Amino acid sequence: MRRTDLDDESCYRAVKSKDRRFDGVFYTCVATTGIYCRPSCPARTPGFANVTFRPTAAACQAAGFRACKRCLPDATPGSPDWDVAADVGGRTMRLISDGLVDREGVEGLARKVGYTPRHLSRLVARELGAPPLALARARRAQTARVLIETTDMSLSDVAFAAGFSSIRQFNDTVREVYAVNPTELRGRRGGRRVPRGTVTMRLAVRTPFAGGRLLDFLAYHLVPGVEVAGEGWYARTLDLPHGPGTVRLRLRDESTVGETAFVVAEFALDDLRDTSAAVERVRRLLDADCDPVAVDEHLGSDPVIGPLVRGTPGLRVPGQVDGNETAVRTVVGQQVSVTGARTVTGRIVDAHGRRVDSDIAGLTHLFPDAATLAEVDPEAMPMPRARGRALVGLAAALARGHVALDRGPDRDDVRRSLLLLPGIGPWTADYIAMRALGHPDVFLPTDLAVRNVLSTLGTRPLGPSDVERWRPWRSYALMHLWNTLMPETPAPKDE
Structure with a gap:
């Protein structure tokens, strides 16, 4: 049984035992206090009649509950069930966490997942207890809280770093979710100012x-x-x-x-x-x-x-931090040693990656994007011709959107799309699924x-x-x- 399939009595047993394994899997909403907690919250366990259980922090917030100041429930890792099932809810949560709704709206999110905005909102609300906009709002609030409490960034910088479109929206959301304003959330602690960015x-x-x-x-x-x-x-x-x-x-x-x-x-x-x-x-x-x-x-x-x-x-x-990068590196590494793949990939980065300024010695380039690699002559790649053609063909498919490795599409659909490309076999497709798509159940016999x-x-x-x-x-x-x-x-x- 998936943990998110647990009934109320099972959830309550987890809350009574303060079982940390369920933190992030569900949240406890307490009617008598108006707060929501993680299952392991050290506060006294409320009576069964006074609690309800919801799958996300956003669902709790949408129902009018505010975050517990003692157990900080929105700071837990996400549910591991999202990666196991890779269903619409899990794929949506990954894209929302990446800030896609802030950049492209619910319409952009729906395109990535493959549904109409209205149908996606219905599916997500049924599975996660809140629609995409509410989930994105909860993510912004949690990011803001972490930045307020753990950095010395100005509150205006925090607002825009967390994805809010205005200071007013930032202030209103923090007050509603945490029952304090941003200044009170930070308190009077002082500290070293850090450079912008x-x-x-x-x-x-x-x-x-x-x-x-x-x-x-x-x-x-x-x-x-x-x-x-x-x-x-x-x-x-x-x-x-x-x-x-x-x-x-x-x-x-x-x-x-x-x-x-x-x-x-x-x-x-x-x-x-x-x-x-x-x-x-x-x-x-x-x-x-x-x-x-x-x-x-x-x-x-x-x-x-x-x-x-x-x-x-x-x-x-x-x-991975970029699915396209992982796919390219996987093709480069076909049938060569790890040391050889590192050397070849480093040469590709040096020739086609964008240079960056960094205070960390040795960090000089961004990994080349798919559109850039798609224009490279396969014969010029520092590898056998067949693998060079496979790499450029993969890059072209990624650049044109024929293959998407952003965890939005269904994993099985992505695998089928990869196997249609010349030079991409089952080992490569499955390794990409494991690393780029976060698939927990891949084996390479x-x-x-x-x-x-x-x-x-x-x-x-x-x-x-x-x-x-x-x-x-x-x-x-x-x-x-x-x-x-x-x-x-x-x-x-x-x-």
């Missing part, structure tokens, strides 16, 4: 969180010019809707089970309106909405990979590295029943196998 935030993740191994994966696959990494940190450039930016993440292991931890992210943005989009894309990279307890409980008892899971609890599937790891584990060849046992978390099983091959991230020479 620089934002440091804490991004919530569920624990356990194998941050060190996530860093090792990212560092092992980094592309020169676009990414750099060192002991305990990773940084990269960001191609955002209103301009370029960079982010530097501090990644470490968090071993506590069933809690909420935070990854410190330092953003430098050309345009503060890109704050929400930058945050959402980095959260995708971190696999921040994963429920590691559910994944580890399911895979940890498996006779094949159980020891690996128990040895590295909280392992994540690295996501023909992957040579997987076969090598299994042979070193001394296991017999995997049969269909073995892999079926790992559903719906086969992507995580795959990562545990690959994890045995990842070298640790070395400290850079200048650190």
Whole structure:
């Protein structure tokens, strides 16, 4: 049973036990106080007759409830069920979190998901308890609260960074959602002023969180010019809707089970309106909405990979900040070593990526966009001709919208579209689904590295029943196998 299918009595049991695993999966609205809380709120549990349960913070706000000041329910990671089901609600939430409604309105959102605006609003309201505009409003309010409480940005900068169209709209929304005005929410705390465009935030993740191994994966696959990494940190450039930016993440292991931890992210943005989009894309990279307890409980008892899971609890599937970039990098990496793919991709970035200014040494370029790569002569690509043609053909399909990797379309439709392209086979399409579309249930049985790891584990060849046992978390099983091959991230020479 999906957690969002739980009935009221099951939800109430989770609230009585203060079960943190359900934070972000549903919210508790308390009629006697007019507030809504996360299931693990430390306040005294209200009586069953005085509570109702809703699937999103926006649904609570639309019903007239304000956020609890003690448990900060809107600061939880999102529901992991959205990635498992990849239904209309989940796909819509991802696009709203990226700021699409702020940029293109509900009409633009509906085009991405493939419905009329009216039909989409009905579907989303039925599934998530609030229409797209209310969901976007809740996202803006939550972003504003985080910026108010964790940065020294001016309140006017906070308003536009969070996606509000006016100071008045910002003030009214904060007062309605949090029952205080922005100045009161910030309080009288002082602090160092930061340069305009620089934002440091804490991004919530569920624990356990194998941050060190996530860093090792990212560092092992980094592309020169676009990414750099060192002991305990990773940084990269960001191609955002209103301009370029960079982010530097501090990644470490968090071993506590069933809690909420935070990854410190330092953003430098050309345009503060890109704050929400930058945050959402980095959260995708971190696999921040994963429920590691559910994944580890399911895979940890498996006779094949159980020891690996128990040895590295909280392992994540690295996501992406740009689906098109991930697809291009996947094609470049076909049938070559990771080191070879990094070298070739770095040459493509140097030749076709836009240069950026950054205070982080080694970050010099944005990854080339699909429209630029679509115009490149395949013969000029630093790779075999057939792969060069496949890469340029993929870039053209992405640039023309024949394939969309923004998590809006249905995953199966995207896979079918990819397989129609020359040079794109099942391994490539499925790897893109796992990394670019956030699919939690992908396995690559023909992957040579997987076969090598299994042979070193001394296991017999995997049969269909073995892999079926790992559903719906086969992507995580795959990562545990690959994890045995990842070298640790070395400290850079200048650190």
